Amino acid sequence: MKVFGHPLHIMLIHFPSALLPMDFVCSILGFYTGNISVASASFYAMLGGVAMGALAIIAGVADLITVVKHETTAVNKILIHGGINTVVIIAYSVLAYIAYKRYPQLTADSLSTIILKGCIITFMIVGNFIGGSLILKHKIGIEK
DSSP states (O other): OTTEEEEEEEEHHHHHHHHHHHHHHHHHHHHHHHHHHHHHHHHHHHHHHHHHHHHHHHHHHHHHHHHHHOOOOGGGHHHHHHHHHHHHHHHHHHHHHHHHHHTTTTTOOOOHHHHHHHHHHHOOOOOOOHHHHHHHOOOOOOOO
């Protein structure tokens, strides 16, 4: 799927790839400082990352439909990449819902939540690495 000749999925993935780690960093800062403003920044970064991640999933599925016809060798790698990043967005959606239930009385995340976010971010990095290899090695989503 392209917008003005540019691949939409590749444009959208930068938002969750930046906003979810920002949420993680703000969660750590909020835990150590107790500053509610940092907890708010964490919450909004998480919401933005989840929303843009959901849009990136939709665009990725649209790309998958067109790629299956032309790049059968990359389909397994595409499904692994998509599966990992879908799990990341679902996990973060659950965390966002839990935080939303406390809104507007946001508090700093607990240590266990921060550790969980760190694990999810690590999982996202693996999924993004696989996605990057799809672009660089298989030229998926870009002109050949």
